[in-house]
Amino acid sequence: MKKRFQVVGIGNALVDMLCHVDENFLEDYRVAKGVMQLIDLDRASELSGPLRTATAVCGGSAANTIAGLAQLGHKTAYVGKVKKDRLGCLFSEDIRSLKVTFETELAAAENKFETGRCIVLVTPDGERSMNTYLGASEYLAPSDIDADILGNSEWLYLEGYRFDGPDSQKAFVDAVHECKKAGGRVALTLSDPFCVERHREAFRSLLSSGLDILFCNRQELLSLYQTQELDIALDASASEAGIVACTLSENGATIARGNERFRVEAYNVDVVDVTGAGDLFAAGFLHGVLNCVDLAACARFGCAAASEIVAHIGARPESNLDDVFRLRGLH
Secondary structure, three states, rough: OOOOEEEEOOOOEEEEEEEEHHHHHHHHOOOOOOOOOOOOOHHHHHHHHOOOOEEEEEHHHHHHHHHHHHHHOOOOOEEOOOOOOOHHHHHHHHHHOOOEEEEOOOOOOOOOOOOOOOEEEEEOOOOEEEEOOOOHHHHHOHOOOOOOOHHHHEEEEEEEEHOOOOOHHHHHHHHHHHHHOOEEEEEEEEEOOHHHHHHHHHHHHHHOOOOOEEEEEEEHHHHHHHOOOHHHHHHHHHOOOEEEEEEEEHHOOOEEEOEEEEEOOOOOOOOOOOOOOHHHHHHHHHHHHOOOOOOHHHHHHHHHHHHHHOOOOOOOOOOHHHHHHHHHHOO
């Protein structure tokens, strides 16, 4: 029976506040470069105060992936928590405008927390330092998991960042159960090395439960298996997940399946902002999976989508991804 959705994503529903800064800003405001740090509302106010030219873009890692897939014409849905406030309404309207089904109940306006936001500080080298106030997204609960949506999806895409939260891991377990029960498949992105440090055992447990695709970058995979040897980490992960798609920044990506290894080079572009590169790599890769192409081709779709994102500010495509793929010789 044909399912209603091809991919359902679950993650942190955030509004990204993007701004170019110099290295001194990071030092003056004690910001760790190149990683994601969780912050509270007071810290969010402290950082955003001096950013007069920040650009607000609806984001969140899994939401970016789902947005890319939706642009490519795939039937998608998204599960994430926002509040009934200005940013929450902005997020809801934005993701629905992409023809993504978004039915998660908004947190009531009287709650003390606000809709989550990620203050993304981009330095001249294109590196992004993310400071995330989770806000409402932290309170995603098992009650937000719609069994009908999960049971009607070919793929479930889980965002590792969403493992932060009192009830979120239980929500993930419920979502995986509903998807698998109906014959669906599950992909997980590790999201960030610090996220792996916080939730290593939970990620390993999810891997051993029958994960179909693991998305990660080199640093995340090394952290997951506590090794400095990529081959060791690839061998270990490929023995647990069906497919491992590991991005290597400017060096492209390595794909592992059992004893097979596929290496794909990155496309040469001028890097402006790497925010969302991994998110759109996942979108391109899943696009290939959904179109039943071989794994090397899936990786090339992923690298092509990532090349579009890093060439401009923001984690949503500015060009039509189908056109990008055609220009790269991908069909």
